[in-house]
Amino acid sequence: MILIRARVEAVLEPGRRTEVRVPVLLIASDRRWLELLPSQRARLKGRFGTPRSADLLAAVVVVRGPPSVLGPPSPLQRAAETVRARLRRSVDRLPADQRGVLPGMVVGDTSRIDPDLAEVFRTAGLTHLLVVSGANLAIVIGAVLGLCRFAGLGRRRAPPVAVLAVLAFVVVARPEPSVLRATVMGLIGLLALFTGRRRQGLPALAAAVLLLVLIDPTLARSYGFALSVLATGGLLVLAPPWRERLRRRLPGPLADALAVAAAAQVAVAPVLVMLSGEVGVVSVAANLLAAPAVAPATLLGALGAVTALVSLTLARLVVWPAGLAVAWVVWIARTAARLPYATIPWKGGGLGAVALLAAAVVAVLILRSRRLRLVAVAAMAGVLIAVVGLRLLAPGWPPPGWALVACDVGQGDALALAAGPGRAVVVDTGPDPRLVEGCLERLAIRDVPLLVLTHPHADHVDGVAGVRSHRAVHAVLTTPRGPGREARFTSGLVVRQALTGQRWSVGDLTLSVLGPLSAGPRLAPGDDGTTVNDASVVLVARRPGFSALLAGDVEADAQRALAGSVPAVQVIKVPHHGSRSQDPAFLAAAHASVALISVGRDNDYGHPAPSTVDRLRSLGSRVHRTDQEGDVAVVRTTGGLSVVPRR
Template sequence: MPLLALAAWLGALVAHGLGAVGLWVAAAVPVAAGAGLRRRRGAGRATEQGSSAAPAVPAAAAVAALVLAVSGAVTLVHEARVAHNPVARLALDGAVATVEGVVTSDPRTVAGRFGDRVLVRLDVRTVTGRGRTHALSTPVVLIGGDAWRQVPLGSRVRTSGLLRPSDGSDAAALLLARGDPVRVARPHPGWRAAAAVRSSLRRSVAHLPDDQRALVPALVDGDDTRVDEDLADDFRVTGLTHLLAVSGTNLTLLVGFLLVLARWVGVRGRWLHLVGALGIAGFVLLARTEPSVVRAAVMGAVALLGLGRNGRQRGTRGLGVAVVVLLLVQPGLAVSVGFALSALATGGILLLGPPWRDALARWLPRWVAEAIAVPATAQLACTPLVAAISGQVSLVAVAANLAAAPVVGPATVLGLAAGLLGLVSDAVGRVAGTVAGWCVAWLVSVARHGAALPSAALDWGTGMVPLAVLTVLTVVVALVGPRLLARPTTGLASGAVLLLAVLVRPPVPGWPPDGWVMVACDVGQGDALVLRAGPHTGVVVDAGPDPGAVDDCLRRLEVTRVPLLVLTHFHADHVDGIDGVLHGRAVGAVETTRLQDPPQGVREVAAATAADGLAARPATYAATRTIGDVTLQVLWPTSDSPTVGPGDGSTANEASVVLLAEVRGVRILLSGDIEPEGQEALARSLPGLRVDVLKVPHHGSRYQDLDFLLSLGARVALVSVGADNDYGHPSADTLVPLEATGARVLRTDLDGDLVVVERDGHLGTVTGR
């Protein structure tokens, strides 16, 4: 079954990427291999026995070819069904249509050009457009106004709007809804019951602190919409992200609890199977019937199967069956990262877990051995894929999961109990919710302290060679692990080496580079710049969007003192990482732009600085000061610029603090996100300005005053930008003219950290990749 699962997966991937021709070629491979094997066996027997009789084509090859072909064919039919139907055709024409369908997802807030919008998914049952009405069933992504937040899952609604082509294969179109939805029918009783439990659960934890109030529902039903982004990052670094989303772990805990409870009240035999099936169905309703939930339910059921008698063999067979069935029902899972991680984790537990557990059980209690082996083997199996996605290998994941394990079960079960008991009595539900909150408080502590360790995660390349090396290392560890863990000496030594690697940050040879004067940190889609003011001292300009990323950059630079932090403006990609700058460092002062907009960024900066005993103040126009080796002059905004904005993103960009810095004779223009109008004003007020290094405004956006930028004569142009961002940054319209002047243009998305160095009067650059 595992081999057939791989065949099904390969068939879906080939069909998705190469179409029908590639599918036929792929399906022919196992048949050809089987035929070749038959000929070799037949020739061998004829030589030995004087007989030309040969066995039939090996059944495994034929069945694998069949499964591969069927899986690929189902994928092609599914994609054709989504891409070639009346809704998709109307979308290609940009038609306005009226649709009626069933809401299949919870509403999510998405940032729009003119404000936040609400995104939901619909299963469209009828569509009317171009004078014709069609009955069908096809998925559509809908973007609408605030009224869509109040539409319960499972409701049948009618609405109209503009259809646009979808950019993915999982939806026939994008519907830009006009007006409010019209409810045609209520959700069926199962959806209403699940909604009542979810609502009761939220009431039972409403009195808890923010993190606990958000995490308890995430553990029970996978609703992570209220989880703070910083906390989510800490869970990611420590390998605990699976607790924030719907996963097989959730189902295993909840259904396992129901089975224990059923046994306690006397349920036996086949009735236990019924209890398990009802528990799985209830979990799916509670967590929503989205593809990720169905996948988690199936993988959780496989894990439960693996816990029984002859669990390894039954579980492995069950995993193979689950993969094949899921890919036939939902072919889009073949390209889902979540599906791959679930399958790898489950496979790691089933295949690697028993030998690791048995090795540890030679000198540890069996329950301790199992507690270590399960998270270790699951994490090990997922390591190459996680590195390919995030570019990191978590070194604390096993320890963090081990520390979290004792409270995950109680927190999940108590959370569900709080939701159920709250239907009867809010007071009783609140008691269960409170205890569940105490349990998740420990999870928060584990995630925050684990992520703060010096080497919580190891940066790893995402290219073919680094990932191939990591995959080989993973296989070696999987094979050698049981031998090392079988003896107390080698087992404890392995644990000590891992602990040392986590607690002590290994030095990076040649980093920071000698003579560095400025670094543009690779923090994704945002700015975080460091000017070297002296040993272990730096002036920081902007904090990027991620506290962990800017903190890591400053740690690598060995910066422990920040006499001045300048936040050019209050957009999230420049201020959300402020806690990462403040954490563990002596910060002298914080300066910002005069324009107090957007309000959310202003509040975040105020809260972060107040917690550190600081108060942000506006940078003074035309002020010049010297901080160690750094000389700074504020060029923008002017002293008569506004202090309150209209909430327009361009206005906030235009109010960016622009600094002219000089470090060891190197002149640097730090331009924030200033817009073309502001650049033109600077050109008028500072004719003849020349610099050595230009931080390209607004992440290399196409909206620039190129005459001004080119007139600066910069020899180095730095672009701080995130890979695969949604804004189209940077633009070739900006970069190509800069390169034409002879400037060396570097980008953080391609080159990592960008370092400007000065050695013996010569200007140079070093990159992190």
Template sequence: MLGCVAALSGSVALRVHAVTSGPVADLARKRAVVTVEMSLTADPRVLPGRRGLVRRERVIVEGSVERVEAFGMRLTTSAPVVVFAEGPAQWASLLPSQRVRVHGRLGPADDEVLTAAVILAGKPPEVLSGPSPPQRAAAALRDGLRQACAVLPPAERGLLPGLVVGDVSLLDQQVRHDLKTAGLSHLTAVSGANLAIVAGMVLAFGRVAGLPLAVRAVLTIAAMVGFAVVARPSPSVLRALVMGSVAAVVLGTGRAGDGVTALSAAVLGLVMFDPALAAEYGFALSVLATGGILTLAPRWRERMSRRMPRWAAEAIAVPCAAQAAVTPLLVLMAGELEPVAIPANLLAGPTVAPATVLGFAASIVAPVHLETARWLVRPAGYAVGWIIVVARQVAGVPAAAIPWPGGVIGLFLLVVLAVVGWMVLRRAALRLVACAVAVGLAVALIFVRPAVAPWPPRGWLMVSCDIGQGDALVLSAGAGRAVVVDAGPDPVTVDHCLRTLGVEQVPLVILTHPHLDHVGGLDGVFRGRGVGAVVVSPGHEPHQESARVSTDLGRRHVPEWVASPGMSWRLGPVELRIVGPAPEAMSAGPGEGSMANNASIVVHARWASGSALLSGDVEIEAQAELLRQGLPRVDILKVPHHGSARQDLDFLAATGARAALISVGADNDYGHPAPVTMRRLHDLGMRVYRTDQHGDVAVISDAGHLAIVTHGR
């Protein structure tokens, strides 16, 4: 034990010293402008931008610097770095092991990451050499799998490559969110489970064929190495290969004691090889899950097999053991419990293996005969389709994720709960009582809670969705139908709001202006819903987002109408009339952002019980012009531009509104809503409802008048 600790401590100390004291780290502390030659060690990761006025995608690239030029010097070294760059198109096609030349500025790395520096790249990379043969082969197989998956629906098309080889480049954001909420996100990360499936299939065939144990072991290792090549032999895949090998061997032989020893040796060797693993939650989760399967699953399986078939006992024991082992770490990480994770894994688990095996086979066949590969992915598509259904349904269950104190306090409370649970479950009578209480709580969460605090409220007319910093308004157009005015910045949040409201058809979408916080979530409106037409602003600034929206609508064959004052619609209980933008104010404002805001569509919504003014992001210039042309008096005002300081007091007063809605993100960087605007609204006698404080805000009809109901915070 002491020898292991000494070896590990020495290895970590040497590695940390080498990384933090080399020439790259010294130049990073000086924030030097450099030119480096580096070898990529992982796939470039594209991060979608959801902040600001336009979409700005960034890319993160991990690599190892081999040469660095700065201050007229040229040095040869070896140091891990992380590159941050814009323009992912120039980076996304790069593969691990490729050598590139990068120009940029160095900066100090985060102390918690074993990296010498970060590079803020100012130019596209210059490719110096191609990828290694294994990486080239892996890229061909992955590309073949993506091509074969083109015959599947979009959601399945994105999930199958992620399930098989961890390729999530096409994964739908809503599917990603549902998987995370349901505790199934581990399926899209290449791990020991993926490798164990491949190994288990080879072991099963070997046993059926009567092959000797040594031959089975060789075939299993060969299959897992081949799988690792398809998934690209990056450090994360190699770690999964070690963990997966341990789990597969132990489950195949039933020798749990040897498995724990092998797991300990594997962890020690991997941390000595790459000390940065010691600080990675992903590595810790992988180790704990494997340890839980090795130590807890066999005992639980044996006990449950006395009352049920052995295969059923194993199907329940394995995910329960893995979840029990990782829960303490999840509490430290996220400060929440996921009680739905175990049933979700039980329901989705049976389809993981066939989807993985068929997808792996398709990736191998695709470069040779694409049509055969497509026939292989079709049944795999049904399998991942079931996973998507499970994730979607489980993610919608009340209390899918239960808030729990994070850190040491949360961990202590979890230990106390576990001890109490163990003491209760030891006695048969108390087990029955606990089961009855658990069933009662589940029924209460699923059925009673919606009856006590229903959402949406019966007969809702309009809801301002709590989607963060942005706007997303939903106006009822009849049963299962709604008009959407703006879609917020994120497809996941707006889709969640529409799902909660039971919206299945959207006859009309109005995008007040093409800023990201109003149009970025448009994909979420289309998710599983028919859309009749989309009304857009006559202003086209910023051009990037405006063009993206037009391209997307053209691809979907959805009519795009340009708004003009006087356009009107009657949809269910609501009558909509466009009163702006005023042409005279469209080009007014102190900057490009203000000009785009002043070109916002302004909508007058009327119901039998009252009316509302939905004012987009219009600022002082457009507000004054609308006031000059005549402004309808309303009961409710959607305050322009998230309550910014650029408000015309006469405009606010002329609306005559009794209530003001402000759609705004908590702790936003813009200072919204501005204190001066809040004072003006209060002075005018308006009651203010903010999504950052009240959550979703619904407008209902109550005794012939409009009323406000809030939900969520």
């Protein structure tokens, strides 16, 4: 699945052309869309839908087929893509982690970063290093001004050179919200330097924010923009006094680095907890340890990108030490992410942000009172002892006796049903082979007697290669409405069509097919998303002490047709990632005590819909989500079912 931000300039209908100029989100599956560059114009066919997120979008468009390109990109964008491509070629001989991370640190190109590594950076609180931000721009401006000073350019002539370097950098890195904010602020600072006036950080930040929001009002609702502004504000307001206090007890460079890392993390914490429902515990230490390597990696990477335009051989020599700096950052990220409780759960949303601010106020009061400090130390010691004890006694992953695991594969579905030692029936595979393969590796699955592909959407079938990697797949079950895109992933396998009423048995696990109803139409290449979703294979899985309804992506119409045949079960895999298109009678008929929602973090669809989550809870179901809990295991116990999240 490919998500593209675009601007629609004309909508063509039979006998009518409407001129518009509005932002939209394109959802495409053809990889030829990835070949387009900013400024290119293309014609497409698709189904327009109403946006469900808070973004200022006119529509969400489900695209059919490849783009019909109407013209080349602008010369400026062609030049920028040349720089990015040459940088990618210059790092080709570096180890995989280094060649994925270095372009991200230099120009924000994350196309080669392994999703597992990206998750490691997120857990360690180092995600900001994988996108271009004010830190990158500050490094570039500082380096250019230093070179100008070395070349003998005065105060009047150096800033214009730096401005040109900044503009070139922004074009290559693409104007993301954080880059725009940093660019405008940097240009305001250079103007102050050029005119000889005293530079003031907060006025420059305020001017940058005001100017950017006036130019592009959508930034007012951009969490990335908010995080960037808050981090900069923390550096301007919190870091200086903290630096002065730390210098009384620590060496100057260490005090500076610690104050900067802590100030930025504290400033962005309320917004981060709103988004993720987690509080990073190790992020300050990870940023402190990674900081010395960031500037060398960025500068040498940028120098390598420029050198690659002249000589690829010389550029590879330049980026080699940059790769060593990146290796240090990656090692810090992996080490920090492996620590127990690198992140701790916290209430998400606005209430969670307010609770975190209240906790910060309490922490300040404790630090100011000796008596409260003693009480806090005693309480923390007790909690630490309890946590260590629980950690030693708690089972590892996967938990013994697991019956079902919802794998965290981002915005998609992948389920594993235990079918004996080292064996599992797999239902859907998610969009990325690496993610589902990692989940099955953690479960020690080596044999897949049956692979069920509920319907031919990328977020359910594109990970098939990950299931087939290093394990045997004996048979594949697909929707009878096909064939679809799953056919290209299942070559060489025995493929069967699911028929209503059909039963499959694997050991003590039985699977009964409820849908799709055989009377439905067959899928055609032009069918829209709803038609394909309603063609999903719907299963009831049973084994002693366990039952589950696995509903694919069926939407309200198909759910209504199936509601009368839904039996009471213990677990329901909520259809279509918890979207709003749910039939209340279908959900109620299951009587499930556990509701699993397989969904991607920060997805653009608004999944799961709050109304769906509220309805499930009103029906008495405990809701568990992969975007918040990672892999989720349902375990059979003597007292019934228990749910164990991997996070």
